[in-house]
Amino acid sequence: MKTLAAAYPNRELHVVVDNLSTHTTDEVKAWLNANPRIVFHFTPTGSSWLNMVEIWFGIITRQAIRRGTFTSVTCLTRAITDYVTAWNTDAQPFFWTATPGEILAKVRWVHTEVRKLLTNNDK
Numbered sequence: 591m592k593t594l595a596a597a598y599p600n601r602e603l604h605v606v607v608d609n610l611s612t613h614t615t616d617e618v619k620a621w622l623n624a625n626p627r628i629v630f631h632f633t634p635t636g637s638s639w640l641n642m643v644e645i646w647f648g649i650i651t652r653q654a655i656r657r658g659t660f661t662s663v664t665c666l667t668r669a670i671t672d673y674v675t676a677w678n679t680d681a682q683p684f685f686w687t688a689t690p691g692e693i694l695a696k697v698r699w700v701h702t703e704v705r706k707l708l709t710n711n712d713k
Contacts, residue, residue, distance in 0.1 A: 591605070591621070591625075591628065594628075595625060595628060601627070602627045602628075602629070603627060603628045603629070604629050604631060605628065605629070605630050605631065606631050606633065607630050607631070607632060607633070608632070608633050613630060613632070642684045645684060646684070650670065650673055650674070650677075653673065654669055654670060654672075654673035655669065655670070
């Protein structure tokens, strides 16, 4: 974090971290208090935040890698680096788009469908 803070001395920095206890030690809390422009955002315990990472890898696969012709690892690496550079020029956060009602409706639907399958298996 000290290296990151030094690299961007005049910017507010937001860092997403998991709930590992090393991120909340007294030493870390004191450092964050001394560096108020750096904010930790903790992912919810048991959340599926990694799904957002997986979604991004899916995007880069579809848009930059799949069906590409790469004559060497260097060419593939360059294509990935170029894509990431372009992406980062106008990066936007990912947002969950489903409402709680939509999520609960999907859960109810899945529950109903599973119950039907189990009922059919009992016959």
